[in-house]
Amino acid sequence: MSTTTAMGGARPFEPSTLEHERRAFRRSRKRRSVLVSVASTLVFAGVLALALTSSPGWARVSATFLNPEIAVDALPRILKGLWLNIQVLFFAAIGVAVFGTLLAVARTLKGAVFTPIRLLAAGYTDLFRGVPLLLVLYIVGFGVPGLELTGRMPAQFWGTIALILTYSAYVSEVLRAGIEAVHPSQRLAARSLGLSHAKTLRLVVMPQAVRKVTPALMNDFVSMQKDVGLISVLGAVDAVRAAQLEVAASYNFTPYVVAGILFVLLSWPFIRITDWVTARAQKREQIGGVV
Amino acid sequence: MSLAGGSADAPVLRVEGVVKRFGEHTVLDGIDLTVDRHEVVVLIGASGSGKSTLLKTVNLLEQIDDGRILLGDEDITDPRVDADRVRARIGVVFQHFNLFPHMRVLDNVTLAARQVFRTPRAEAERTGRALLERIGLGEKAREYPDRLSGGQQQRVAIARALATEPELLLLDEITSALDPQLVGEVLDLVGELKASGSTIVMATHEMSFARRVADRVVYLRDGRIIESGPPEQIFDAPEREETREFLSRLREPFA
Numbered sequence: 001m002s003t004t005t006a007m008g009g010a011r012p013f014e015p016s017t018l019e020h021e022r023r024a025f026r027r028s029r030k031r032r033s034v035l036v037s038v039a040s041t042l043v044f045a046g047v048l049a050l051a052l053t054s055s056p057g058w059a060r061v062s063a064t065f066l067n068p069e070i071a072v073d074a075l076p077r078i079l080k081g082l083w084l085n086i087q088v089l090f091f092a093a094i095g096v097a098v099f100g101t102l103l104a105v106a107r108t109l110k111g112a113v114f115t116p117i118r119l120l121a122a123g124y125t126d127l128f129r130g131v132p133l134l135l136v137l138y139i140v141g142f143g144v145p146g147l148e149l150t151g152r153m154p155a156q157f158w159g160t161i162a163l164i165l166t167y168s169a170y171v172s173e174v175l176r177a178g179i180e181a182v183h184p185s186q187r188l189a190a191r192s193l194g195l196s197h198a199k200t201l202r203l204v205v206m207p208q209a210v211r212k213v214t215p216a217l218m219n220d221f222v223s224m225q226k227d228v229g230l231i232s233v234l235g236a237v238d239a240v241r242a243a244q245l246e247v248a249a250s251y252n253f254t255p256y257v258v259a260g261i262l263f264v265l266l267s268w269p270f271i272r273i274t275d276w277v278t279a280r281a282q283k284r285e286q287i288g289g290v291v
Numbered sequence: 292m293s294l295a296g297g298s299a300d301a302p303v304l305r306v307e308g309v310v311k312r313f314g315e316h317t318v319l320d321g322i323d324l325t326v327d328r329h330e331v332v333v334l335i336g337a338s339g340s341g342k343s344t345l346l347k348t349v350n351l352l353e354q355i356d357d358g359r360i361l362l363g364d365e366d367i368t369d370p371r372v373d374a375d376r377v378r379a380r381i382g383v384v385f386q387h388f389n390l391f392p393h394m395r396v397l398d399n400v401t402l403a404a405r406q407v408f409r410t411p412r413a414e415a416e417r418t419g420r421a422l423l424e425r426i427g428l429g430e431k432a433r434e435y436p437d438r439l440s441g442g443q444q445q446r447v448a449i450a451r452a453l454a455t456e457p458e459l460l461l462l463d464e465i466t467s468a469l470d471p472q473l474v475g476e477v478l479d480l481v482g483e484l485k486a487s488g489s490t491i492v493m494a495t496h497e498m499s500f501a502r503r504v505a506d507r508v509v510y511l512r513d514g515r516i517i518e519s520g521p522p523e524q525i526f527d528a529p530e531r532e533e534t535r536e537f538l539s540r541l542r543e544p545f546a
Contacts, residue, residue, distance in 0.1 A: 189389035192350055193403035193451070194379025203406060207393045285392060285435040 067254045074246040074255040081242030082262050085228045088160050088238070092224060095164035100171030105201065107172065108179050121172070128169035133227055137162045141234040156238075159231030167224050174216045178209030211281065218274045222267045229263070239263070301364060302327050303459050303490045304349065308358035311344055311514075318344045320514040321358070326459070326492055331485050333501040333522075334494040336511035337537065342494035345511070346461045349492070350381050363458065379407045382452030386464045388444045390436035390451070396423065397432040400451045408455055415454075422450045426480055442473030446480055453484075460484065462493035466500075478504075498541060502526050510534045 015023070052058060106114075106121035128136070140162040141155060182205050190200040210217070232241035239259045246255035304326040311319035319341045326332050334342040347353040349360055351367060351374045359368045367377045390399050397419050404415035423429050426446045428439075436444055445465055452460060462481065466474045478500050484491065485504055495501055501508055501522060508525040510518045510533075518531045529535045 185385065185387060185389045186391065188352060189383075189385060189391070190402075191375075192352060192378055192381075192383040194375050194407040194455075195403070196375050199406055203402070204391055208391075211393065286437050 063252075065253045065257055067252055070246075070250055070252045070254040071258050074243065074250075074258055077242045077246060078239050078255060078259050078262060081237055081239035082259075082266070084156060084236060084238045085225075085231075086266070088156050088163070088231060088236075089225055089228050092160050092163040092167070092228065093221065095160070096167045096171050096224070099164055099168040100175060101206070103168055103172030104175035104179060107176050125169040125172055128166050129173070131166070133162070133166045133230060134233065136166050137230055137233055140165065155234035155236040156231055159228075159234050159236055163224060163227065163231075167220060167227075170220050171217065174213050174220060175209060177216075178211075178213035179205055181212050182208045211278075214274060214278050218271060222271060225267050225270075226263055229259075300328070302361075303330075303363065304492070305361040306345070306349065306358070307360070309345070309348060309355050309360060310357035311341075311348055311353060312356050318514050319348065319355070322514070322516060324509065324516065324519075326490060328490055329488045330506045331489075331491045331493070331504055333505040333508050334492065334511055335496075335498070335501060335508060335525075335537075340511040341514040342511055343463050344514075346383070346463050346492065346494060349459075350383050350461055351377055375407070379403065379455065380458050382455070382457035382460045384445070384448050384452050384460070384462045384465045386467050388436070388441075388448045388468075390444055390448055392435065392437050394435075395432070396428070396434050396436060396439070396447050399436060399447060400454050402451070403455045419450075419454055422454060423447075426450055440473060441469045442476045445469060445473075445477045449477070449480055449484075453489075458490065460489050460491045460493075462491060462495075464494050464496065466495065466497055498526070498538070510537065512537070 055061075103121050103125060106117050107125070109118055137159060141158040144158065144161075145153065186204055186208065187200055190204040191197075195203065229238060229240040232238050232244065235241075237245075239262060243255040243259035247253055302325045304324070306322050306324040309319050309322045310317065322341075322345060324332070324345075334345065336342055344353060348355050349362075355368055359366050361367065362377060362380060365372065365377075367374075390396075391402070394402065397416060400419040400422060401410075401412070401415040404410040404418065405412055410418075420429065420432055423432050426449070428443060428446060428450070431439060431443065431447075436447060439447065445468075449462075449465070465481075466477055469477060474497065478497065481491070481493070481500075482504055503522075505522045507519060508522050509516055510525060510529075510531075512533055518525060518529060518534045520530075524530070525534060526538065529538065
């Protein structure tokens with residue numbers, strides 16, 4: 001830390017020459033490190049750009065993948081498709097949070113009475129982590145409507161269901177790891193206060209478990225955000241499908257790149273917000289240090 | 292601190308012939324112990340003598356294998372009894388504090404009142420703040436537990452156990468995880484609780500404190516009560532050879 005606050009208020013804190021010398025050294029070291037990292041990043045980016053643009057096929061590739069006119073032209077329709085992705089993502093995330101938590105809790109239940117539930121949950125996660133999402137989409141999207149249990153539902157509805165089924169299996173395993181990482185003494189303390197098993201889980205274990213696995217959960221969330229694009233195989237016109245239609249119309253691949261950039265932009269704020277929230281909680285609840 | 296429930300002079304706790312076994316190993320071998328209202332009973336004994344297990348069985352955190360335990364007039368070892376309701380009547384403080392790190396100090400203290408006794412938040416917080424003021428941690432109400440010193444954390448844990456005015460307080464080696472200079476502040480608080488009339492069963496290794504605060508000292512060895520009596524008897528004139536041996540080893544650990 002380079003800033004100093006006067007301790008106690010009575011006498012302003014004046015560091016010794018030794019401390020001044022140390023600070024000057026730290027400052028110069030910091031300046032040097034920043035310069036080195038900036039320079040090396042620039043050199044690396046420059047080499048990469050040079051290698052790309054001087055390649056023999058660059059002119060053709062940039063014309064078919066990076067055509068600004070086609071990008072501008074395709075953008076409104078891809079954005080409209082992306083809005084569908086966001087809606088599906090919204091409902092799928094809620095569904096996964098609920099179903100994934102239930103699965104995780106089911107797997108951590110103790111006692112012989114719960115053995116069937118535990119086995120069922122374990123079987124479910126084994127199955128749905130093993131089956132490729134694409135197959136789940138086909139089976140749910142084309143098979144389940146054939147049962148005629150519901151009226152005609154749009155493709156994105158079945159896509160959302162398929163995403164929930166698959167991602168809940170992944171998320172429940174992450175949450176289970178979090179639940180098991182909360183020290184048993186926390187449960188003991190909660191139960192000794194008279195809290196029921198359910199309340200202990202909800203108020204004491206789950207909040208701590210979720211914190212422990214937030215980065216892993218975020219990983220799954222971002223992964224799901226991309227896989228939302230797969231609902232296009234059911235015929236839903238999302239960003240990927242919209243880009244596909246544009247590509248078919250213009251014989252140019254730029255719309256795919258546009259869709260790709262949009263997906264990255266979509267995930268970016270979530271990642272940053274989670275990092276910020278996690279860091280803030282850590283700073284608030286724990287005593288920091290230099291290392 | 293007012294103490295609710297039970298008739299005026301009935302014992303708060305009666306432990307009758309309690310047996311606890313872990314596999315082939317008998318941890319508690321027929322324990323009989325009665326604790327009267329406002330009484331402070333101190334359990335002493337080597338590690339593994341069964342002190343902690345006894346406290347756990349009283350709080351129903353361990354299931355006993357024989358005998359019975361009565362809290363007031365109620366047999367709490369009856370499987371038909373609602374264990375959560377029983378635990379809510381007993382306050383427990385653990386060796387490692389076990390505060391909830393994701394909750395502020397005040398929320399730790401008021402959790403049971405709000406969630407078990409359904410006390411409105413405002414009222415629970417008023418009681419909680421008063422309690423924190425009393426233990427000298429009023430200004431820490433909004434802090435998170437991990438930012439407090441060990442002694443402060445343990446005092447918060449005691450406040451958490453007291454917040455719902457339990458009939459009985461169980462203290463399980465509450466100073467064993469603390470630096471020597473932090474032990475004093477926690478023990479002072481326990482002394483204060485005794486003065487205000489709390490009924491306490493505590494396991495401890497702090498013999499001088501046991502002598503000062505105990506109404507009765509119980510020496511446990513291999514899951515049996517070897518000797519039980521007022522501190523003067525146990526520490527100055529123990530009747531049993533085992534007790535004498537245990538205490539002399541404590542006084543001269545390198546002899």
